[in-house]
Amino acid sequence: MDERSDLADLADGSIGGSGFTGTGRPSRTFPRGRVCGHDGCETRLSIYNDSSYCSSHQPQVAPRMRGRKIA
Numbered sequence: 001m002d003e004r005s006d007l008a009d010l011a012d013g014s015i016g017g018s019g020f021t022g023t024g025r026p027s028r029t030f031p032r033g034r035v036c037g038h039d040g041c042e043t044r045l046s047i048y049n050d051s052s053y054c055s056s057h058q059p060q061v062a063p064r065m066r067g068r069k070i071a
């Protein structure tokens with residue numbers, strides 16, 4: 001009962017500093033409005049895309065596929 005008020009007090013802002021609303025970055029997202037780095041390409045990148053290129057222009061990083069063929 002009294003413990004509840006204690007928890008509420010902690011959750012009131014003591015944890016996490018100045019809160020995540022506004023300019024804070026809560027998790028792995030990236031600035032909005034970024035565009036593909038490919039010359040002439042204006043494809044918008046997702047805020048969840050950590051690449052500098054759109055899906056069409058991402059460098060082709062071949063996954064490990066030794067001994068396997070891409071079907």
Ligand SMILES: [Zn+2]
Nearest residue numbers: 036041054057
């Ligand atoms: Zn592109």
